[in-house]
Amino acid sequence: MNDRLANARAEAGAFMERDHSQHPPAYAPGYKSSVLRAPKQARISFASTLSEKTGPAFGHNMLGELDNDLIVNYAKPGEEAIGQRIVVHGQLLDQNAKPVPNVLIEFWQANAGGRYRHKREGYRAVLDPNFGGFGRTITDENGYYWFRTVKPGAYPWPNGVNDWRPAHIHFSLFGSGFAQRLISQMYFEGDPMIAICPIVNTISDKAAIDRLVARLDMNNTIPMDLRAYRFDIVLRGRRSTFFENRPEGN
Numbered sequence: 001m002n003d004r005l006a007n008a009r010a011e012a013g014a015f016m017e018r019d020h021s022q023h024p025p026a027y028a029p030g031y032k033s034s035v036l037r038a039p040k041q042a043r044i045s046f047a048s049t050l051s052e053k054t055g056p057a058f059g060h061n062m063l064g065e066l067d068n069d070l071i072v073n074y075a076k077p078g079e080e081a082i083g084q085r086i087v088v089h090g091q092l093l094d095q096n097a098k099p100v101p102n103v104l105i106e107f108w109q110a111n112a113g114g115r116y117r118h119k120r121e122g123y124r125a126v127l128d129p130n131f132g133g134f135g136r137t138i139t140d141e142n143g144y145y146w147f148r149t150v151k152p153g154a155y156p157w158p159n160g161v162n163d164w165r166p167a168h169i170h171f172s173l174f175g176s177g178f179a180q181r182l183i184s185q186m187y188f189e190g191d192p193m194i195a196i197c198p199i200v201n202t203i204s205d206k207a208a209i210d211r212l213v214a215r216l217d218m219n220n221t222i223p224m225d226l227r228a229y230r231f232d233i234v235l236r237g238r239r240s241t242f243f244e245n246r247p248e249g250n
Contacts, residue, residue: 024202024203024204025038025202026038026039028198028202030198030201030202031159031198031199031201031202032159032160032198033159034202062104063136063137063138067135067136067137068135068136068137068145068146068147068148069135069147069148069149070107070109070131070132070133070134070135070147070148070149070150071085071148071149071150072130073132073135074130074131074132074133074134075130075131076129076130079130080130081111081112081128081130081131081149081150082111082112082128082130082131082150083111083112083113083128083131083150083151083153084112084150084151084227085148085150085225085226085227086148086149086150086151086226086227086228086229087146087147087148087149087220087221087222087226087227087228087229088107088146088147088149088169088186088214088228088229088231089144089145089146089147089217089220089228089229089230089231090144090145090146090214090230090231090232090233091139091142091143091144091145091232091233092105092139092143092145092173092232092233092235093143093232093233093234093235094234094235094236094237095234095235095236095237095238095239095240096237098143099139099141099142099143099144100139100143100235101139101140101141101142101143102138102139102141103138103139103143103173103174103175104136104137104138104173104174105136105137105138105139105145105171105172105173105174106134106135106136106171106172106174107134107135107136107147107149107169107170107171107172108133108134108135108169108170109133109149109152109168109169109170110133110152110153110155111125111127111128111131111133111150111152111153112128112131112150112151112152112153113125113126113128113153114152114153114154114155114167115127115153115155116133117131117132117133122158123155123156125153125155131150135147135149148226149169151167151188151227152167152168152169153167154166154167154193159198160198163197163198164193164197165193165197165199166187166188166191166193166194166197166200167187167188167191167193168185168186168187168188169185169186170183170184170185170186171183171184171185171186171233173233181245182235182243182245182246183243183244183245183246184212184233184241184242184243184244185212185244186212186213186214186231187200187212187213187214188213188214188216188229189213189214189215189216189229190216194209194213200212203242208242211234211239211240211241211242212241212242214229214230214231215229215230215231216228216229217229217230
């Protein structure tokens with residue numbers, strides 16, 4: 001039945017307000033970059049413009065066949081990326097646990113040795129010639145997404161004398177307009193480096209940190225091939241995923 005003809009009352013009411021106390025402060029000396037980047041004046045709110053609320057729209061015809069397969073999408077023919085082979089999957093949900101379909105999700109990461117393919121990368125780990133570290137997909141009608149990749153390695157960064165980032169994958173979600181973008185990071189269950197990461201430790205709410213951790217999902221592994229991790233993403237509400245470019249709420 002056409003949704004517009006369904007005999008159901010439309011959802012109404014305001015969005016649930018987020019608990020802003022769970023978000024990290026803009027100025028967090030333990031995270032050295034925030035010392036220079038933190039705003040020194042009060043925030044100013046701007047109304048959205050028409051161009052921000054509309055296009056460009058994204059569609060399935062923009063995606064290549066291998067865009068959600070980081071194991072092979074940068075590899076030479078017949079070759080594959082090196083590392084622990086995994087599949088990451090989950091659902092994009094709204095604050096009422098309803099699926100959000102047709103959302104473009106981009107993801108990028110370091111290789112299995114912890115190195116990014118970037119000209120300014122300073123880590124001495126070796127580049128994998130068959131791993132580009134970037135992919136994208138679109139959520140289906142049930143808000144479901146998945147992609148294949150290799151588990152990224154931890155890497156050092158020039159914050160403190162000996163600071164390392166835990167293994168993580170970056171996520172970017174696009175809405176119906178180009179300016180409607182949310183950015184987050186996903187960590188891996190059981191990684192002891194999460195607790196000592198200066199960036200993670202800017203988040204005081206342990207429950208909010210926990211919502212950034214993907215769970216090992218042995219029920220969806222592919223024997224002798226891929227280990228699975230489940231990472232659901234929630235927009236708005238009390239259980240919202242933390243988005244680093246919208247700490248005030250999305």
